[in-house]
């Protein structure tokens with residue numbers, strides 16, 4: 001029977017399918033661990049061959065960095081929600097359901113690659129989710145900015161393989177300083193709460 005792959009989104013296509021496949025490789029590598037040690041060298045060579053093939057398609061890094069300045073591309077490839085980035089879980093906030101109060105919501109279930117304490121999510125991953133969702137909330141509130149300070153309270157360990165709800169809400173602005181809060185929870189329980197200070201740039205981040 002196949003093991004749960006909490007990080008695999010449903011029916012992706014194109015480069016998103018490629019990212020999803022890479023994500024499932026990462027998941028499988030961590031799940032297999034030393035149980036695949038005898039075949040590790042052979043499988044590693046095959047994966048490296050695929051990486052070399054992709055590298056041959058890649059433009060020069062400076063060109064790619066230039067492309068990624070485009071907002072739609074930065075969204076597609078960002079490390080939290082980006083369906084084109086195998087590093088992203090990805091957190092789904094395509095339907096953020098902001099309930100009219102400015103709260104944005106996302107959903108994600110995290111597998112073994114994101115483990116910190118046994119059976120639970122690494123604290124730095126929680127910080128990543130919070131930082132990003134607060135950024136999304138600020139963007140939706142029309143006050144996008146750079147994270148200057150992020151404070152997290154870890155109330156309970158965050159379980160792996162459980163659908164988590166990630167929320168964020170812009171609370172107030174004082175000049176260029178933006179205060180935003182967020183939570184990670186499930187089933188009415190809050191595992192992590194966060195507060196962030198964001199600074200709006202002197203010139204807009206994007207048109």
Ligand SMILES: CCCCCCCC(=O)SCCNC(=O)CCNC(=O)[C@H](O)C(C)(C)COP(=O)(O)OP(=O)(O)OC[C@H]1O[C@@H](n2cnc3c(N)ncnc32)[C@H](O)[C@@H]1OP(=O)(O)O
Nearest residue numbers: 131132135136139145146147148149176177197199201202
């Ligand atoms: C679409 C989704 C997007 C998701 C985005 C997610 C957000 C991110 O991850 S951003 C990446 C991580 N963050 C960074 O790399 C930021 C690095 N830091 C910087 O670039 C700068 O320090 C930056 C931009 C935050 C502030 O610099 P600058 O614009 O020069 O502001 P500056 O003039 O120093 O300060 C403005 C005000 O903020 C205050 N302030 C700045 N930093 C802090 C801080 N860490 N703590 C408290 N106050 C601060 C200053 O005291 C000042 O206050 P006042 O106006 O009362 O005097």
